[in-house]
Amino acid sequence: MIISRESGFRHDTKRRGQSMPKRHPVNQTHNALEDEDSCAVYTALLADQGSTRSELRTKARLPLPVFTAAMEQLHRLGLVERDPSADERLLALPPATAMIRTCGDDLRYLAEKQERVYRVTASLSPYSRVYREMPSSGGITASGKRLLNRAEVGETLRDLTAGARGEILTSLPTGESEELFTLTENALRRGVRLRALYRSSVQFNQSSARDTQRLIRLGAEVRLVEDGFTEIVVIDRSAAVLPLRDDAEGALVVQDPHVVHFIVNAYSRAWAEGSAFPVRYRRQQVLEASDRTKHVIMKLLAEGAEVPTIAKRLAISPRTCQRHISEIMNRLGARNRFHAGYLVGQRGLVD
Structure with a gap:
């Protein structure tokens, strides 16, 4: 048994009576000057196969x-051999031939191991499929x-x-679902802290805004972001x-402390960039929110995003998204949304 320095994994070199092939003494400490000199000799021999050492040196x-x-370097690498018909004459060999001659045992050994990996993988494939699809496995990955x-x-x-x-952290583009709203409301009543991140468009949805303000009155902290953080719920940072x-119906529960810590840090950065959910609206606030939405849309247009993609990203309807794009086109004098995206990038209107 040996321990690989690079990975620390154990490799069994005695399995089934096999052993690692014998290594050929190829020098791995040569420098660039040695390479340059040996390449010059190799080039000269390729140009005139069958040269003697004396002729080659000249x-x-x-x-x-x-x-x-x-010459010693070329011999070690297997790039030179004596001409069988004239012992004093030398022949230059192709690098591929030198590779086979120098590392043939290694290549055969690796090919055998790779073939075994393929066979085992193929044998396990049906069992892996059953494990993934079987509910009784608990779906634990x-x-x-x-x-x-x-x-x-x-x-x-x-x-x-x-x-x-x-503490409960939530990030939901369109606001709390009815069921999650009830769950977080109950948690707030027990004294649990709740922080929630929503997309800016939520503030203009009457039903979502009403529910959010109700949570705020119970002590929830809610912030809005333009380009939303991914949908997520974190409980007690654990x-x-x-x-x-690949499945809109399912979810993944992660409890690895390192992964959860990473998620919480990412959430905290998004939280720091968010703005407080407004309890009352002034005309200027609405206009500023609309301008921020248009700024994000311009950035996505410059990236070549389609209307459905932009609408989903901002949690707004395709119709509302198209209205914003039309206003952007009018401001820029663009012929279509592709032209608008080009003009946004050309004029440096977004970061």
């Missing part, structure tokens, strides 16, 4: 000690517990929020519930 124009070192449907997500959120004692990239 063509390479190298001092004897330098020429001798260069290396990164956390996978929740397979909305019912499991709801049950898990109920259990986690009911057990919360210190567990995080994240959306699945």
Whole structure:
């Protein structure tokens, strides 16, 4: 058994009576000058195959000690051999041939190991598929517990929020869902701190704004961000519930302290950049919020984003998004949204 310095993993070199192939003494400490000299000799020999050492030295124009070192380097690498028909004559070999001759045993050994890995992977494939699809496995992965449907997500959120004692962090683009609103409201009444991040568009949705103001009256802290933080719920900085990239119905529960710590730090940075949820609105506030939304839309247009993508990113309807784009086009004198994106980038209107 040996320990790899690079990875620290154990490698069994005695499995099934096999051993590592014998290493060839290839020098790995040569410098750039040695490479340059040996390349000069190799080039000269390629140009005139069958040269003698004396002829080769004359063509390479190298001092004897330098020429001798260069020849030793070429022999070690397997790039030179004697001509079988004339012992004093030398032949230059292709690098691929030298590789096979020098490392042939290593290459065969690696090929055998790689073939074994392929066979084992193929044998395990059907079992991996069954494990992923079988609910009884609990969906536990290396990164956390996978929740397979909305019912499991709801049950898990109920259990986690009911057990919360210190703080709940939420980031939900369109505001709290009805069920999560009830859960966080109950937590607030028990004295649990609640911080929530929403997209700016939430403040203009009458129903969402009313529910949010109700949470604020119970002590919740709510901030708005233009380009929203990802959907997330963190309980007592010990567990995080994240959306699945490939499944809108499910979620992933992460309890690894290092991962949760990273998520909380990212959340804190987004929180620091957010603005307080307004309890009352003045005309100027509405205009400023609209301008901030347009600024984000201009940035996304410059990146070539489509209307559905922009609308989803900002948690607004495609119709509202198109209205903002039309106003941006009028301001810029653009013919279409692609032209608007070009003008935004050309004029440096966004960071």
